[in-house]
Amino acid sequence: MWFTEHFTPNVKFSIKIKEELVNLKSEYQTIAVYESEDFGRILVIDGFLMLTEKDEFIYHEMITHVPMAVNPRIKDVLVIGAGDGGTVRELIRYPSIERIDMVEIDEKVVEVCRRYIPQTAGKLDDPRVRLLFMDGVKFVADKESEYDLIIVDSTDPFGPGEGLFSSAFYADCHRALKGQGILVNQIGGPYYASDIQAAQSAYRKIKRIFPVARVYQAHIPTYASGHWLFGFASKGLDPVRDLRADEWNRLGLQTQYYNTSLHLGSFALPNYVEQLLKEGE
Amino acid sequence: MWFTEHFTPNVKFSIKIKEELVNLKSEYQTIAVYESEDFGRILVIDGFLMLTEKDEFIYHEMITHVPMAVNPRIKDVLVIGAGDGGTVRELIRYPSIERIDMVEIDEKVVEVCRRYIPQTAGKLDDPRVRLLFMDGVKFVADKESEYDLIIVDSTDPFGPGEGLFSSAFYADCHRALKGQGILVNQIGGPYYASDIQAAQSAYRKIKRIFPVARVYQAHIPTYASGHWLFGFASKGLDPVRDLRADEWNRLGLQTQYYNTSLHLGSFALPNYVEQLLKEGE
Numbered sequence: 001m002w003f004t005e006h007f008t009p010n011v012k013f014s015i016k017i018k019e020e021l022v023n024l025k026s027e028y029q030t031i032a033v034y035e036s037e038d039f040g041r042i043l044v045i046d047g048f049l050m051l052t053e054k055d056e057f058i059y060h061e062m063i064t065h066v067p068m069a070v071n072p073r074i075k076d077v078l079v080i081g082a083g084d085g086g087t088v089r090e091l092i093r094y095p096s097i098e099r100i101d102m103v104e105i106d107e108k109v110v111e112v113c114r115r116y117i118p119q120t121a122g123k124l125d126d127p128r129v130r131l132l133f134m135d136g137v138k139f140v141a142d143k144e145s146e147y148d149l150i151i152v153d154s155t156d157p158f159g160p161g162e163g164l165f166s167s168a169f170y171a172d173c174h175r176a177l178k179g180q181g182i183l184v185n186q187i188g189g190p191y192y193a194s195d196i197q198a199a200q201s202a203y204r205k206i207k208r209i210f211p212v213a214r215v216y217q218a219h220i221p222t223y224a225s226g227h228w229l230f231g232f233a234s235k236g237l238d239p240v241r242d243l244r245a246d247e248w249n250r251l252g253l254q255t256q257y258y259n260t261s262l263h264l265g266s267f268a269l270p271n272y273v274e275q276l277l278k279e280g281e
Numbered sequence: 282m283w284f285t286e287h288f289t290p291n292v293k294f295s296i297k298i299k300e301e302l303v304n305l306k307s308e309y310q311t312i313a314v315y316e317s318e319d320f321g322r323i324l325v326i327d328g329f330l331m332l333t334e335k336d337e338f339i340y341h342e343m344i345t346h347v348p349m350a351v352n353p354r355i356k357d358v359l360v361i362g363a364g365d366g367g368t369v370r371e372l373i374r375y376p377s378i379e380r381i382d383m384v385e386i387d388e389k390v391v392e393v394c395r396r397y398i399p400q401t402a403g404k405l406d407d408p409r410v411r412l413l414f415m416d417g418v419k420f421v422a423d424k425e426s427e428y429d430l431i432i433v434d435s436t437d438p439f440g441p442g443e444g445l446f447s448s449a450f451y452a453d454c455h456r457a458l459k460g461q462g463i464l465v466n467q468i469g470g471p472y473y474a475s476d477i478q479a480a481q482s483a484y485r486k487i488k489r490i491f492p493v494a495r496v497y498q499a500h501i502p503t504y505a506s507g508h509w510l511f512g513f514a515s516k517g518l519d520p521v522r523d524l525r526a527d528e529w530n531r532l533g534l535q536t537q538y539y540n541t542s543l544h545l546g547s548f549a550l551p552n553y554v555e556q557l558l559k560e561g562e
Contacts, residue, residue: 010318016291037291191502219500219508221472226507227500257551265546270538
Protein backbone atom coordinates (compact mmCIF):
# COMPACT_ATOMS: atom_id res chain seq x y z
CA MET A 1 0.00 0.00 0.00
CA TRP A 2 1.29 3.44 -0.94
CA PHE A 3 0.32 6.95 0.09
CA THR A 4 0.70 9.23 -2.93
CA GLU A 5 0.65 13.01 -3.04
CA HIS A 6 0.44 14.78 -6.37
CA PHE A 7 2.72 17.83 -6.35
CA THR A 8 1.09 18.71 -9.69
CA PRO A 9 -1.16 16.56 -11.88
CA ASN A 10 2.08 15.40 -13.52
CA VAL A 11 4.36 14.89 -10.53
CA LYS A 12 3.79 12.51 -7.65
CA PHE A 13 5.58 11.43 -4.51
CA SER A 14 4.77 8.08 -2.92
CA ILE A 15 5.50 6.59 0.47
CA LYS A 16 5.08 2.92 1.29
CA ILE A 17 2.63 2.36 4.10
CA LYS A 18 2.62 -0.52 6.57
CA GLU A 19 -0.70 0.21 8.17
CA GLU A 20 -3.50 2.74 8.35
CA LEU A 21 -3.86 3.73 12.00
CA VAL A 22 -6.81 6.08 11.66
CA ASN A 23 -8.77 7.71 8.89
CA LEU A 24 -11.72 9.89 9.82
CA LYS A 25 -13.70 12.81 8.61
CA SER A 26 -14.00 15.75 10.98
CA GLU A 27 -16.31 18.72 10.61
CA TYR A 28 -13.59 20.40 8.52
CA GLN A 29 -11.45 17.82 6.76
CA THR A 30 -10.31 14.23 6.48
CA ILE A 31 -7.56 13.26 8.89
CA ALA A 32 -5.45 10.13 8.53
CA VAL A 33 -2.38 8.71 10.21
CA TYR A 34 -0.39 5.93 8.60
CA GLU A 35 2.55 3.90 9.80
CA SER A 36 5.06 4.16 6.97
CA GLU A 37 8.09 2.02 6.20
CA ASP A 38 10.71 4.78 6.09
CA PHE A 39 9.28 7.88 7.77
CA GLY A 40 7.65 6.59 10.93
CA ARG A 41 4.09 7.80 11.31
CA ILE A 42 2.74 10.30 8.83
CA LEU A 43 -0.18 12.72 9.19
CA VAL A 44 -2.30 13.30 6.10
CA ILE A 45 -5.04 15.95 5.94
CA ASP A 46 -7.39 16.09 2.97
CA GLY A 47 -4.90 13.94 1.06
CA PHE A 48 -1.91 16.21 1.68
CA LEU A 49 1.09 15.12 3.70
CA MET A 50 1.34 17.37 6.78
CA LEU A 51 4.20 15.73 8.60
CA THR A 52 6.32 12.64 8.94
CA GLU A 53 7.97 11.64 12.19
CA LYS A 54 11.28 11.45 10.33
CA ASP A 55 11.51 15.05 9.15
CA GLU A 56 8.97 17.09 11.13
CA PHE A 57 11.83 18.44 13.25
CA ILE A 58 12.96 20.58 10.33
CA TYR A 59 9.66 22.38 9.87
CA HIS A 60 8.99 22.80 13.57
CA GLU A 61 12.48 24.02 14.43
CA MET A 62 12.51 26.50 11.57
CA ILE A 63 9.09 27.98 12.30
CA THR A 64 9.99 28.43 15.98
CA HIS A 65 13.68 29.07 16.57
CA VAL A 66 14.11 31.65 13.80
CA PRO A 67 11.83 34.20 15.48
CA MET A 68 12.94 33.17 18.97
CA ALA A 69 16.60 33.82 18.11
CA VAL A 70 15.70 37.32 16.89
CA ASN A 71 13.97 38.03 20.19
CA PRO A 72 14.89 35.42 22.81
CA ARG A 73 12.89 37.36 25.42
CA ILE A 74 9.53 36.61 23.89
CA LYS A 75 6.91 35.98 26.59
CA ASP A 76 3.49 35.86 24.96
CA VAL A 77 2.97 33.66 21.95
CA LEU A 78 -0.04 32.97 19.78
CA VAL A 79 0.07 29.85 17.64
CA ILE A 80 -2.60 29.42 14.99
CA GLY A 81 -3.19 25.98 13.53
CA ALA A 82 -0.36 23.66 14.58
CA GLY A 83 -2.77 20.94 15.70
CA ASP A 84 -0.04 18.30 15.59
CA GLY A 85 1.64 20.02 18.54
CA GLY A 86 5.16 20.17 17.07
CA THR A 87 5.41 23.95 17.19
CA VAL A 88 4.32 24.05 20.82
CA ARG A 89 6.84 21.30 21.63
CA GLU A 90 9.63 23.59 20.42
CA LEU A 91 8.23 26.72 22.08
CA ILE A 92 7.96 25.26 25.56
CA ARG A 93 11.72 24.70 25.56
CA TYR A 94 12.11 28.43 26.25
CA PRO A 95 11.77 29.15 29.99
CA SER A 96 11.17 32.82 29.12
CA ILE A 97 7.89 32.06 27.40
CA GLU A 98 5.05 32.61 29.84
CA ARG A 99 1.97 32.02 27.71
CA ILE A 100 1.18 30.07 24.57
CA ASP A 101 -2.30 30.45 23.17
CA MET A 102 -2.81 27.76 20.57
CA VAL A 103 -5.85 28.26 18.39
CA GLU A 104 -6.70 25.28 16.23
CA ILE A 105 -9.97 25.16 14.34
CA ASP A 106 -10.22 21.39 14.33
CA GLU A 107 -10.17 19.65 17.71
CA LYS A 108 -10.06 16.30 15.93
CA VAL A 109 -6.55 17.00 14.62
CA VAL A 110 -5.32 17.44 18.18
CA GLU A 111 -7.19 14.34 19.36
CA VAL A 112 -5.73 12.23 16.59
CA CYS A 113 -2.20 13.53 17.13
CA ARG A 114 -2.35 13.10 20.90
CA ARG A 115 -3.27 9.48 20.35
CA TYR A 116 -1.14 8.55 17.34
CA ILE A 117 1.72 11.05 17.13
CA PRO A 118 2.91 11.75 20.67
CA GLN A 119 6.29 12.71 19.18
CA THR A 120 4.73 16.05 18.25
CA ALA A 121 1.64 16.24 20.44
CA GLY A 122 3.21 15.04 23.68
CA LYS A 123 3.84 18.47 25.16
CA LEU A 124 0.44 20.07 24.71
CA ASP A 125 -0.31 19.65 28.42
CA ASP A 126 2.37 22.13 29.45
CA PRO A 127 0.72 24.51 31.94
CA ARG A 128 1.65 27.56 29.86
CA VAL A 129 -0.37 26.25 26.91
CA ARG A 130 -3.99 27.27 26.49
CA LEU A 131 -5.72 25.25 23.79
CA LEU A 132 -8.59 26.98 22.03
CA PHE A 133 -10.59 25.19 19.41
CA MET A 134 -11.90 27.93 17.18
CA ASP A 135 -11.20 29.77 13.97
CA GLY A 136 -7.89 31.62 14.25
CA VAL A 137 -9.21 34.36 12.00
CA LYS A 138 -11.99 35.11 14.48
CA PHE A 139 -9.75 34.72 17.50
CA VAL A 140 -7.27 37.33 16.41
CA ALA A 141 -9.89 39.82 15.19
CA ASP A 142 -10.35 41.54 18.57
CA LYS A 143 -6.83 41.29 19.97
CA GLU A 144 -4.61 44.30 20.45
CA SER A 145 -0.94 44.47 21.50
CA GLU A 146 -1.15 41.13 23.24
CA TYR A 147 1.56 38.99 21.71
CA ASP A 148 5.29 39.14 21.09
CA LEU A 149 5.08 36.42 18.48
CA ILE A 150 2.36 34.96 16.27
CA ILE A 151 3.14 31.72 14.46
CA VAL A 152 0.72 30.72 11.74
CA ASP A 153 1.31 27.02 11.28
CA SER A 154 -1.46 26.32 8.86
CA THR A 155 -2.44 23.88 6.17
CA ASP A 156 -2.42 25.07 2.57
CA PRO A 157 -4.22 28.24 1.42
CA PHE A 158 -7.43 26.46 0.51
CA GLY A 159 -10.02 24.64 2.58
CA PRO A 160 -10.19 25.50 6.30
CA GLY A 161 -6.80 27.30 6.19
CA GLU A 162 -7.78 29.79 3.50
CA GLY A 163 -8.62 32.71 5.78
CA LEU A 164 -5.14 32.48 7.31
CA PHE A 165 -3.72 33.77 4.02
CA SER A 166 -5.94 36.88 3.75
CA SER A 167 -4.95 40.54 4.07
CA ALA A 168 -7.61 41.10 6.73
CA PHE A 169 -6.10 38.36 8.85
CA TYR A 170 -2.56 39.71 8.47
CA ALA A 171 -3.80 43.17 9.47
CA ASP A 172 -5.43 41.67 12.55
CA CYS A 173 -2.16 39.93 13.40
CA HIS A 174 -0.34 43.25 13.08
CA ARG A 175 -2.71 44.84 15.55
CA ALA A 176 -2.53 41.83 17.90
CA LEU A 177 1.26 42.14 18.14
CA LYS A 178 3.16 44.29 20.62
CA GLY A 179 5.65 46.90 19.44
CA GLN A 180 8.49 44.42 18.93
CA GLY A 181 6.14 41.78 17.57
CA ILE A 182 6.98 39.13 14.98
CA LEU A 183 4.68 37.17 12.67
CA VAL A 184 5.98 33.94 11.16
CA ASN A 185 4.03 31.73 8.79
CA GLN A 186 4.58 28.92 6.32
CA ILE A 187 3.94 30.19 2.83
CA GLY A 188 4.64 27.14 0.64
CA GLY A 189 7.24 26.20 -1.92
CA PRO A 190 8.90 28.17 -4.73
CA TYR A 191 8.98 25.50 -7.40
CA TYR A 192 5.62 24.19 -8.56
CA ALA A 193 3.23 26.68 -10.14
CA SER A 194 0.39 26.46 -7.61
CA ASP A 195 2.83 26.79 -4.68
CA ILE A 196 4.48 29.80 -6.31
CA GLN A 197 1.20 31.67 -6.59
CA ALA A 198 0.40 30.99 -2.94
CA ALA A 199 3.83 32.16 -1.77
CA GLN A 200 3.68 35.30 -3.93
CA SER A 201 0.23 36.15 -2.70
CA ALA A 202 1.10 35.69 0.98
CA TYR A 203 4.29 37.70 0.65
CA ARG A 204 2.59 40.54 -1.23
CA LYS A 205 -0.13 40.89 1.38
CA ILE A 206 2.25 40.76 4.34
CA LYS A 207 4.61 43.28 2.77
CA ARG A 208 1.82 45.83 2.47
CA ILE A 209 1.04 45.58 6.18
CA PHE A 210 4.36 45.05 7.95
CA PRO A 211 7.37 47.38 7.71
CA VAL A 212 9.71 44.36 7.77
CA ALA A 213 8.74 41.44 5.52
CA ARG A 214 11.30 38.79 4.64
CA VAL A 215 11.21 35.21 3.43
CA TYR A 216 13.37 32.34 4.60
CA GLN A 217 13.78 28.78 3.46
CA ALA A 218 14.42 25.26 4.68
CA HIS A 219 15.13 21.85 3.19
CA ILE A 220 12.07 19.73 3.99
CA PRO A 221 12.47 16.44 2.13
CA THR A 222 8.83 15.32 2.19
CA TYR A 223 7.23 18.60 1.09
CA ALA A 224 6.77 19.39 -2.61
CA SER A 225 10.19 20.13 -4.15
CA GLY A 226 11.87 19.78 -0.74
CA HIS A 227 12.29 23.57 -0.69
CA TRP A 228 9.94 25.31 1.68
CA LEU A 229 9.41 28.98 2.44
CA PHE A 230 8.42 30.83 5.59
CA GLY A 231 7.43 34.45 5.97
CA PHE A 232 9.07 36.56 8.68
CA ALA A 233 7.27 39.85 9.29
CA SER A 234 7.70 42.30 12.11
CA LYS A 235 7.03 45.79 13.33
CA GLY A 236 10.74 46.57 13.29
CA LEU A 237 13.03 43.69 14.16
CA ASP A 238 15.10 42.52 11.23
CA PRO A 239 15.72 38.76 11.14
CA VAL A 240 19.33 39.12 9.97
CA ARG A 241 20.54 42.37 11.52
CA ASP A 242 18.82 41.71 14.84
CA LEU A 243 19.71 38.05 15.22
CA ARG A 244 20.83 37.50 18.83
CA ALA A 245 23.15 34.63 18.04
CA ASP A 246 25.17 34.71 21.25
CA GLU A 247 22.11 35.11 23.42
CA TRP A 248 20.34 32.24 21.67
CA ASN A 249 23.39 29.99 21.82
CA ARG A 250 23.75 30.64 25.54
CA LEU A 251 20.32 29.06 26.03
CA GLY A 252 21.98 25.74 25.19
CA LEU A 253 19.03 24.32 23.26
CA GLN A 254 19.88 21.16 21.35
CA THR A 255 18.49 21.29 17.83
CA GLN A 256 18.75 18.87 14.94
CA TYR A 257 18.36 21.33 12.07
CA TYR A 258 18.51 24.91 13.29
CA ASN A 259 21.66 26.78 14.22
CA THR A 260 22.45 30.48 14.13
CA SER A 261 24.74 30.24 11.08
CA LEU A 262 22.00 28.44 9.19
CA HIS A 263 19.58 31.12 10.41
CA LEU A 264 21.50 33.70 8.39
CA GLY A 265 21.86 31.35 5.43
CA SER A 266 18.15 30.62 5.39
CA PHE A 267 17.46 34.24 4.39
CA ALA A 268 19.90 34.03 1.45
CA LEU A 269 17.42 32.98 -1.21
CA PRO A 270 18.23 31.82 -4.72
CA ASN A 271 17.87 34.49 -7.39
CA TYR A 272 14.88 32.80 -8.94
CA VAL A 273 13.04 32.83 -5.62
CA GLU A 274 13.86 36.50 -5.02
CA GLN A 275 12.62 37.16 -8.53
CA LEU A 276 9.29 35.40 -8.14
CA LEU A 277 8.63 37.17 -4.85
CA LYS A 278 9.40 40.50 -6.52
CA GLU A 279 7.14 39.68 -9.45
CA GLY A 280 4.35 38.90 -7.02
CA GLU A 281 4.51 42.29 -5.28
CA MET B 282 3.30 7.07 -19.03
CA TRP B 283 5.34 7.85 -15.94
CA PHE B 284 9.06 7.81 -15.18
CA THR B 285 9.57 6.65 -11.61
CA GLU B 286 12.69 6.79 -9.50
CA HIS B 287 12.86 4.92 -6.22
CA PHE B 288 14.66 7.05 -3.62
CA THR B 289 14.53 3.94 -1.42
CA PRO B 290 12.55 0.73 -1.95
CA ASN B 291 9.77 2.48 -0.01
CA VAL B 292 9.84 5.98 -1.49
CA LYS B 293 9.28 6.91 -5.10
CA PHE B 294 9.08 10.03 -7.21
CA SER B 295 7.23 9.99 -10.51
CA ILE B 296 7.18 12.34 -13.47
CA LYS B 297 4.59 12.19 -16.23
CA ILE B 298 6.14 11.62 -19.62
CA LYS B 299 4.77 12.76 -22.95
CA GLU B 300 7.20 10.89 -25.15
CA GLU B 301 10.34 8.80 -25.11
CA LEU B 302 12.85 10.53 -27.37
CA VAL B 303 15.68 8.01 -27.12
CA ASN B 304 16.54 4.96 -25.06
CA LEU B 305 19.76 3.14 -25.81
CA LYS B 306 22.38 1.00 -24.20
CA SER B 307 25.95 2.23 -24.47
CA GLU B 308 29.05 0.27 -23.57
CA TYR B 309 28.64 1.54 -19.99
CA GLN B 310 25.02 2.22 -19.19
CA THR B 311 21.50 2.78 -20.45
CA ILE B 312 20.79 6.35 -21.55
CA ALA B 313 17.29 7.72 -22.08
CA VAL B 314 15.78 11.11 -22.77
CA TYR B 315 12.08 11.75 -22.24
CA GLU B 316 9.91 14.73 -22.95
CA SER B 317 8.05 15.33 -19.69
CA GLU B 318 4.91 17.30 -18.99
CA ASP B 319 6.28 19.63 -16.30
CA PHE B 320 10.09 19.53 -16.46
CA GLY B 321 10.92 19.79 -20.15
CA ARG B 322 13.29 17.08 -21.28
CA ILE B 323 14.78 14.77 -18.71
CA LEU B 324 17.96 12.67 -18.91
CA VAL B 325 17.85 9.25 -17.25
CA ILE B 326 20.93 7.04 -16.87
CA ASP B 327 20.56 3.47 -15.62
CA GLY B 328 17.10 4.38 -14.37
CA PHE B 329 18.27 7.38 -12.31
CA LEU B 330 17.21 10.92 -13.09
CA MET B 331 20.31 12.92 -14.01
CA LEU B 332 18.76 16.22 -14.99
CA THR B 333 15.59 17.99 -16.00
CA GLU B 334 15.58 21.06 -18.19
CA LYS B 335 13.51 22.82 -15.54
CA ASP B 336 15.94 22.61 -12.63
CA GLU B 337 19.36 21.68 -14.06
CA PHE B 338 20.42 25.31 -13.63
CA ILE B 339 20.59 24.83 -9.88
CA TYR B 340 23.01 21.92 -9.97
CA HIS B 341 25.18 23.39 -12.72
CA GLU B 342 25.38 26.86 -11.20
CA MET B 343 26.24 25.50 -7.77
CA ILE B 344 28.94 23.11 -8.95
CA THR B 345 30.59 25.89 -11.00
CA HIS B 346 30.12 29.35 -9.52
CA VAL B 347 30.94 28.38 -5.92
CA PRO B 348 34.60 27.54 -6.73
CA MET B 349 34.84 30.30 -9.36
CA ALA B 350 33.79 32.94 -6.83
CA VAL B 351 36.48 31.76 -4.43
CA ASN B 352 39.08 32.12 -7.17
CA PRO B 353 37.70 34.15 -10.10
CA ARG B 354 41.12 34.01 -11.79
CA ILE B 355 41.00 30.32 -12.51
CA LYS B 356 42.50 29.52 -15.94
CA ASP B 357 42.85 25.77 -16.27
CA VAL B 358 39.90 23.55 -15.49
CA LEU B 359 39.42 19.81 -15.58
CA VAL B 360 35.85 18.54 -15.67
CA ILE B 361 35.27 14.84 -15.13
CA GLY B 362 31.97 13.35 -16.19
CA ALA B 363 29.50 16.13 -16.99
CA GLY B 364 28.51 14.55 -20.29
CA ASP B 365 25.33 16.61 -20.48
CA GLY B 366 27.45 19.73 -20.98
CA GLY B 367 25.77 21.88 -18.34
CA THR B 368 28.89 22.40 -16.26
CA VAL B 369 30.90 23.48 -19.31
CA ARG B 370 28.10 25.85 -20.30
CA GLU B 371 28.54 27.68 -16.99
CA LEU B 372 32.36 27.61 -17.10
CA ILE B 373 32.71 29.17 -20.54
CA ARG B 374 30.95 32.28 -19.26
CA TYR B 375 34.23 33.22 -17.57
CA PRO B 376 36.56 35.00 -20.02
CA SER B 377 39.47 34.28 -17.66
CA ILE B 378 39.21 30.53 -18.22
CA GLU B 379 41.68 29.48 -20.90
CA ARG B 380 41.32 25.73 -20.99
CA ILE B 381 38.61 23.24 -20.10
CA ASP B 382 39.51 19.57 -20.37
CA MET B 383 36.32 17.58 -20.15
CA VAL B 384 36.84 13.88 -19.59
CA GLU B 385 33.71 11.80 -20.01
CA ILE B 386 33.90 8.04 -20.09
CA ASP B 387 30.84 7.57 -22.24
CA GLU B 388 30.80 9.33 -25.61
CA LYS B 389 27.20 8.24 -26.08
CA VAL B 390 26.03 10.53 -23.26
CA VAL B 391 27.49 13.51 -25.07
CA GLU B 392 26.04 12.40 -28.40
CA VAL B 393 22.59 11.98 -26.91
CA CYS B 394 22.70 15.32 -25.09
CA ARG B 395 24.00 17.20 -28.12
CA ARG B 396 21.04 15.90 -30.07
CA TYR B 397 18.26 15.98 -27.50
CA ILE B 398 19.29 18.43 -24.76
CA PRO B 399 20.98 21.40 -26.45
CA GLN B 400 20.02 23.49 -23.42
CA THR B 401 22.95 21.91 -21.58
CA ALA B 402 25.10 20.49 -24.40
CA GLY B 403 24.95 23.51 -26.72
CA LYS B 404 28.25 25.05 -25.67
CA LEU B 405 30.54 22.06 -25.94
CA ASP B 406 32.04 23.40 -29.18
CA ASP B 407 33.64 26.37 -27.45
CA PRO B 408 37.27 26.49 -28.66
CA ARG B 409 38.61 26.35 -25.11
CA VAL B 410 36.95 22.97 -24.53
CA ARG B 411 38.84 19.76 -25.23
CA LEU B 412 36.58 16.71 -25.10
CA LEU B 413 38.25 13.47 -24.09
CA PHE B 414 36.31 10.25 -24.02
CA MET B 415 38.09 8.13 -21.47
CA ASP B 416 38.03 7.10 -17.84
CA GLY B 417 38.59 10.15 -15.65
CA VAL B 418 40.37 7.99 -13.09
CA LYS B 419 43.00 7.05 -15.67
CA PHE B 420 43.21 10.53 -17.12
CA VAL B 421 44.10 12.19 -13.83
CA ALA B 422 46.55 9.49 -12.74
CA ASP B 423 49.58 11.05 -14.44
CA LYS B 424 48.76 14.75 -14.09
CA GLU B 425 50.75 17.06 -11.85
CA SER B 426 50.10 20.71 -10.96
CA GLU B 427 48.12 21.27 -14.14
CA TYR B 428 44.74 22.59 -13.03
CA ASP B 429 43.33 25.40 -10.92
CA LEU B 430 40.01 23.63 -10.59
CA ILE B 431 38.78 20.07 -10.94
CA ILE B 432 35.02 19.53 -11.04
CA VAL B 433 33.84 15.96 -10.65
CA ASP B 434 30.34 15.97 -12.07
CA SER B 435 29.66 12.28 -11.86
CA THR B 436 26.79 9.85 -11.64
CA ASP B 437 26.27 8.00 -8.38
CA PRO B 438 29.05 6.09 -6.58
CA PHE B 439 28.27 2.76 -8.26
CA GLY B 440 28.50 1.61 -11.86
CA PRO B 441 30.86 3.54 -14.15
CA GLY B 442 31.15 6.43 -11.68
CA GLU B 443 32.42 4.30 -8.79
CA GLY B 444 36.14 5.04 -9.22
CA LEU B 445 35.42 8.76 -8.97
CA PHE B 446 34.61 8.26 -5.29
CA SER B 447 37.85 6.45 -4.35
CA SER B 448 40.72 7.68 -2.18
CA ALA B 449 43.24 6.93 -4.94
CA PHE B 450 41.32 9.18 -7.32
CA TYR B 451 41.09 12.02 -4.79
CA ALA B 452 44.84 11.74 -4.17
CA ASP B 453 45.45 11.95 -7.93
CA CYS B 454 43.24 15.04 -8.08
CA HIS B 455 45.25 16.60 -5.27
CA ARG B 456 48.46 16.05 -7.23
CA ALA B 457 46.91 17.28 -10.48
CA LEU B 458 45.98 20.61 -8.87
CA LYS B 459 48.18 23.68 -8.70
CA GLY B 460 49.03 25.33 -5.37
CA GLN B 461 45.77 27.25 -5.13
CA GLY B 462 43.77 24.37 -6.57
CA ILE B 463 40.16 23.52 -5.78
CA LEU B 464 38.30 20.21 -6.14
CA VAL B 465 34.51 20.27 -6.24
CA ASN B 466 32.29 17.21 -6.55
CA GLN B 467 28.72 16.16 -6.04
CA ILE B 468 28.49 13.81 -3.09
CA GLY B 469 24.78 13.02 -2.84
CA GLY B 470 22.02 13.78 -0.39
CA PRO B 471 21.92 13.78 3.42
CA TYR B 472 18.50 12.23 3.96
CA TYR B 473 18.05 8.70 2.64
CA ALA B 474 20.28 6.01 4.13
CA SER B 475 22.13 4.98 0.97
CA ASP B 476 22.84 8.62 0.06
CA ILE B 477 24.11 9.32 3.58
CA GLN B 478 26.66 6.53 3.38
CA ALA B 479 27.92 7.79 0.03
CA ALA B 480 28.25 11.38 1.27
CA GLN B 481 29.99 10.27 4.48
CA SER B 482 32.41 8.11 2.57
CA ALA B 483 33.29 10.79 0.03
CA TYR B 484 33.77 13.43 2.72
CA ARG B 485 35.91 11.16 4.89
CA LYS B 486 38.24 10.32 2.02
CA ILE B 487 38.59 13.91 0.83
CA LYS B 488 39.23 15.20 4.33
CA ARG B 489 42.18 12.86 4.73
CA ILE B 490 43.81 14.19 1.57
CA PHE B 491 42.99 17.91 1.41
CA PRO B 492 43.83 20.45 4.13
CA VAL B 493 40.55 22.24 3.43
CA ALA B 494 37.47 20.03 3.07
CA ARG B 495 34.01 21.54 3.38
CA VAL B 496 30.52 20.57 2.29
CA TYR B 497 27.86 22.85 0.82
CA GLN B 498 24.25 22.34 -0.13
CA ALA B 499 21.60 23.31 -2.64
CA HIS B 500 17.87 22.88 -3.10
CA ILE B 501 17.48 20.60 -6.12
CA PRO B 502 13.79 19.71 -6.38
CA THR B 503 14.12 16.62 -8.58
CA TYR B 504 16.94 14.89 -6.68
CA ALA B 505 16.18 12.56 -3.79
CA SER B 506 14.99 14.64 -0.80
CA GLY B 507 15.58 17.88 -2.74
CA HIS B 508 18.63 18.51 -0.55
CA TRP B 509 21.90 17.93 -2.35
CA LEU B 510 25.47 18.13 -1.12
CA PHE B 511 28.70 19.11 -2.84
CA GLY B 512 32.24 18.71 -1.59
CA PHE B 513 34.61 21.70 -1.70
CA ALA B 514 38.23 20.73 -1.13
CA SER B 515 41.34 22.77 -1.67
CA LYS B 516 45.02 23.09 -0.97
CA GLY B 517 44.41 26.23 1.07
CA LEU B 518 41.58 28.44 -0.15
CA ASP B 519 38.64 28.53 2.22
CA PRO B 520 35.24 28.75 0.54
CA VAL B 521 33.83 31.17 3.10
CA ARG B 522 36.80 33.25 4.24
CA ASP B 523 38.25 33.55 0.75
CA LEU B 524 35.03 34.26 -1.13
CA ARG B 525 35.73 37.11 -3.56
CA ALA B 526 32.20 38.46 -3.55
CA ASP B 527 32.97 41.89 -4.98
CA GLU B 528 35.25 40.51 -7.65
CA TRP B 529 32.71 37.90 -8.69
CA ASN B 530 29.85 40.40 -8.72
CA ARG B 531 31.86 42.76 -10.91
CA LEU B 532 31.89 40.03 -13.57
CA GLY B 533 28.20 40.75 -14.05
CA LEU B 534 27.18 37.14 -14.67
CA GLN B 535 23.43 36.61 -14.64
CA THR B 536 22.50 33.57 -12.60
CA GLN B 537 19.15 32.07 -11.70
CA TYR B 538 20.13 30.35 -8.45
CA TYR B 539 23.61 31.37 -7.33
CA ASN B 540 24.50 34.64 -5.66
CA THR B 541 27.30 35.49 -3.27
CA SER B 542 25.03 35.74 -0.21
CA LEU B 543 23.63 32.31 -0.97
CA HIS B 544 27.23 31.10 -1.43
CA LEU B 545 27.87 31.80 2.26
CA GLY B 546 24.52 30.36 3.27
CA SER B 547 25.14 27.16 1.33
CA PHE B 548 27.98 26.28 3.72
CA ALA B 549 25.74 26.73 6.78
CA LEU B 550 24.57 23.14 7.09
CA PRO B 551 21.82 21.85 9.36
CA ASN B 552 23.04 20.28 12.58
CA TYR B 553 21.97 16.82 11.54
CA VAL B 554 24.04 17.07 8.35
CA GLU B 555 27.09 18.32 10.24
CA GLN B 556 26.59 15.42 12.61
CA LEU B 557 26.39 12.73 9.97
CA LEU B 558 29.51 14.07 8.26
CA LYS B 559 31.32 14.03 11.59
CA GLU B 560 30.15 10.50 12.32
CA GLY B 561 31.49 9.41 8.97
CA GLU B 562 35.00 10.72 9.60
